[in-house]
Amino acid sequence: MRVAALFLALLAAGGEPRERVVHVVARRFAYSPEVIELQLGVPAIIELTSADRDHGFSVPELGIRIDVDAGKTAQVRVVPQRAGTFAFHCDVFCGSGHEEMAGRIVVSAIATGGSDGR
Amino acid sequence: MGSRTRREFLQIAGVGGVVFASGLLDACSGRGGRRDDRPALSDDFYFVQLSDTHWGYKGPANPEATVELPRAIELVNALPQPPDFAVFTGDLTHTTDDDQERRRRMAQVREHLARLRVPALRLMAGEHDASLDRGAAFQEFFGPLRYSFDHKGVRFVVLDNVSDPKGILGDAQIDWLSRDLKPLPRNAPIVVFTHRPLFDLKPDWDWTTADGHRAIDVLHGYSHVTVFYGHIHQEHHHQTDHIAHHAARSLMFPLPVPGSQPNRAPLPWDPAHPGRGLGLRDVDTDPRQPTYQLREIPLARES
Numbered sequence: 001m002r003v004a005a006l007f008l009a010l011l012a013a014g015g016e017p018r019e020r021v022v023h024v025v026a027r028r029f030a031y032s033p034e035v036i037e038l039q040l041g042v043p044a045i046i047e048l049t050s051a052d053r054d055h056g057f058s059v060p061e062l063g064i065r066i067d068v069d070a071g072k073t074a075q076v077r078v079v080p081q082r083a084g085t086f087a088f089h090c091d092v093f094c095g096s097g098h099e100e101m102a103g104r105i106v107v108s109a110i111a112t113g114g115s116d117g118r
Numbered sequence: 119m120g121s122r123t124r125r126e127f128l129q130i131a132g133v134g135g136v137v138f139a140s141g142l143l144d145a146c147s148g149r150g151g152r153r154d155d156r157p158a159l160s161d162d163f164y165f166v167q168l169s170d171t172h173w174g175y176k177g178p179a180n181p182e183a184t185v186e187l188p189r190a191i192e193l194v195n196a197l198p199q200p201p202d203f204a205v206f207t208g209d210l211t212h213t214t215d216d217d218q219e220r221r222r223r224m225a226q227v228r229e230h231l232a233r234l235r236v237p238a239l240r241l242m243a244g245e246h247d248a249s250l251d252r253g254a255a256f257q258e259f260f261g262p263l264r265y266s267f268d269h270k271g272v273r274f275v276v277l278d279n280v281s282d283p284k285g286i287l288g289d290a291q292i293d294w295l296s297r298d299l300k301p302l303p304r305n306a307p308i309v310v311f312t313h314r315p316l317f318d319l320k321p322d323w324d325w326t327t328a329d330g331h332r333a334i335d336v337l338h339g340y341s342h343v344t345v346f347y348g349h350i351h352q353e354h355h356h357q358t359d360h361i362a363h364h365a366a367r368s369l370m371f372p373l374p375v376p377g378s379q380p381n382r383a384p385l386p387w388d389p390a391h392p393g394r395g396l397g398l399r400d401v402d403t404d405p406r407q408p409t410y411q412l413r414e415i416p417l418a419r420e421s
Contacts, residue, residue: 056284060321065328067284087322093249093283096213099324099382 019043019077026068026090027051029097036088036105038080048074056092059105065091083109162404163270166194166204166236169348169398170368172246173230174223175212179371179384182392186369187230189417190398195235201400202269204236207348207366208244208280208313210260217251224259240267244313244348245280253281264291266298271405272307273299279314279327286329296336307408310337310345315365317358320376325350334358342408346401350376351384353399353414364412367397393417 022044025032038044048057048068057074058065066074090101168190175183194204211223224247231239241260248256253263263278275298279287287295299308310316316330327333337343343361351368352375371384372395388394396417403410 089322089324091285091324093245095215095250102381
């Protein structure tokens, strides 16, 4: 997998993040928002909560996957290293619409700092 | 039939409506054509793989959803020689949040399967059967989620990569697999049945098993291993080193070729060709070789 070349870094729980925080709610069978917009080279924290039951958040192309358990908050810190669109999906089976529970991360090439990472 | 193999018998008999997709592993192994020391008919055997019945599905991908399972059973019962066993590689039922409805669907499947004229039936769960209740209902109706059995010199292993909703095998099952195979010689013929692919076929469509590589690592220690699975609703063949992985068609709706469309939505129903893309297969093997010849049997019918 092209993990290493893409995003970095998982979760730094606790502390006061200074980065932009993108809140995402997972509920059967969709994410809200279903499109997460990030900027190249700009760190951000994706914060996920579940509105009903356990879900997952998997972005295979970026090597990211975390559990989004009911009643808990999950965070993943990302530093986009490449512009583009990257699909994510729920990988914890959650019912009859599970296969449609998906979204995408769109990384804009409008970088405000850092290199393009390629 | 004398020493004629079942496959030869079927070819000579010209079984109608089927196409031989033979020699897959022969080609892989370089064995090629027939061998003079071919065993007698009683030495080889075959089984039938059916998959992804999704009983209870209601949707546009198959407006004739109650037709396919009975038809598949008719096809198996009409085979000129009964298979040694039939295996269903998961998703017998379509998922439901209602525990009672799940059991009702399983009871209906069990009634249908009782009409199969095969000496033995091997069942396993898919995520639609087992992920929402961790396999509780499935075990009530159909038995254990993982097990192994021996048949004519082949060790068959059924792995459960669905009852954990994260779609993993887990530490305990990996340990069990290692222990189950440990007494076998390294060249023992081994067949593995799973629902999900053990390898990363299309992870962004969830066509993978997160820790499947651990099972493959265990299996790599044996020289004659073949995996049959379901989940992706289409015929597919893949090699991880010397291990062949064969996916079977569904009995409910076909899914797209990996990456051929933006998502994994079912292929649209074609009223001009009902049942197109659906099917089952038989798998012919000679434990003394051991190789496997696959014959795909379509479910398509005239409209």
